[in-house]
Each structure stands twice: as C-alpha cells, then as structure tokens.
Amino acid sequence: LAAQRDRVVELKHRLSGLDSDLTADLLSVVDQLVRRSVWIVGGDGWAYDIGAGGLDHVLATGRNVNVLVLDTEVYSNTGG
The missing domain is CATH 3.40.1620 (YefM-like fold)
Known part of the structure; x- marks a missing residue:
C-alpha cells in the first residue's frame, strides 16, 4: 500500500504540470488507484x-x- 501511495503522489506531481481537461479528469480520480484496506x-x-x-x-x-x-x-x- 505504501508503494501504491508513493506512485500516486508521483503521478499527481507529474500531472500537476499539465493543463488539459483530460488531466483534470484524471486528477479527480487518481486517489482511487490506491487499494483500500477493508x-x-x-x-x-x-x-x-x-x-x-x-x-x-x-x-x-x-x-x-x-x-x-x-x-x-x-x-x-x-x-x-
């Protein structure tokens, strides 16, 4: 889980420099990529x-x- 969270942080960082509707859509759901612990x-x-x-x-x-x-x-x- 920690590695997944780190990759999502890196993805957010890389996407933050881009400006497009697709980027905004991805940023709105990127946290869903981290597996939940139930x-x-x-x-x-x-x-x-x-x-x-x-x-x-x-x-x-x-x-x-x-x-x-x-x-x-x-x-x-x-x-x-």
Whole structure:
C-alpha cells in the first residue's frame, strides 16, 4: 500500500504540470488507484454463531478483507 501511495503522489506531481481537461479528469480520480484496506472487527460470539451467516458469505466472495475476531471471554449476546 505504501508503494501504491508513493506512485500516486508521483503521478499527481507529474500531472500537476499539465493543463488539459483530460488531466483534470484524471486528477479527480487518481486517489482511487490506491487499494483500500477493508477490516471487519467483531467479537468471538459474533464470528462463531451470531454473525457467521454473513461472515462466511463475505469470505466466500474471495475479496481481500481482513478479519479481526476479539475474544470477549463472555457470552455477550445476553448482555454479558
């Protein structure tokens, strides 16, 4: 991601010296070239049973996502 961001900064620098409608259009969307980091954060109860119906569908898509499951050490579904 850092290398992508550096390349976008370089592209912006090079485009800033040009003056055309096409250049302006490209500058308006150039930040979209950096891949986004998507995080899904939830407790262990959510990941195991409460939210598993949705979580497995997200993982099955093959999309690049990060999942952080926190061990809450309680059964939080009942208020804990």
